[in-house]
Amino acid sequence: MATSFENLLYDLDATSGILTITLNRPTKLNALNAATIEELGQAIDQARADAAVRGVLLTGSGEKAFVAGADIAELAALDGPGAQDAAARGQAVFRRFETSPKPVVAAVNGFALGGGCELAMACHLRVASENARFGQPEVNLGLLPGYGGTQRLVQLVGKGKALELLLTADQLKAEEALRLGLVNHVVPQAELLNFCKALLSKIISKAPIAV
DSSP states (O other), rough: OOOOOSSSSEETTTTTEEEEEEOOGGGGGGGHHHHHHHHHHHHHHHHHHOOOEEEEEEEEEESSSSEEOOOOHHHTTTOHHHHHHHHHHHHHHHHHHHTTOOOEEEEOOOOOOOOTHHHHHSEEEEETTTOOOOOOGGGTOOOOOOOOOOOOOOEEEEEOHHHHHHOOOOOOHHHHHHTTTSSEEOGGGGOOOOOOHHHHHHHHTTTTTOO
């Protein structure tokens, strides 16, 4: 089963119950624009409502990026109220991933920067490919992470390290992200999707009411 979106691929394996949502803007390194965020909201709402969906795998197309951040050209065109509205809409969508009653695993297949790192953190579990990079570079643009990253980063790596990453815009390699607890596993990129599907299959084999 597949549902059509402009910027996403939505593919449900009816046998396993695993839904794969792929951010599909590879020429833009899967950068988040307003249309993509809106589609992410539609996709997770559909997944939450569909009894055939047991678990969700979220990844990016291509081998370079999960999500390389926000669409900078679109972001630069926003005024103050427009930026506040965009942040509020993004926060609401990411919150729907975080509060999904069905497990959501992020397969981070490259750069997860800015909004991409925030999106990965909104998922329940994160598995990174060996070439993955994580970071919140917003301070370089005179901005703050707008989609809940300041809170979720603290929860995952602790206040001190979160502050350092937010204030320096330093990037984390996959193994360092694993050591800090930002990700659950690091695997070769060629094994990433199969590993995540196996992890989801193990989770959804448990009693649904407990999961």
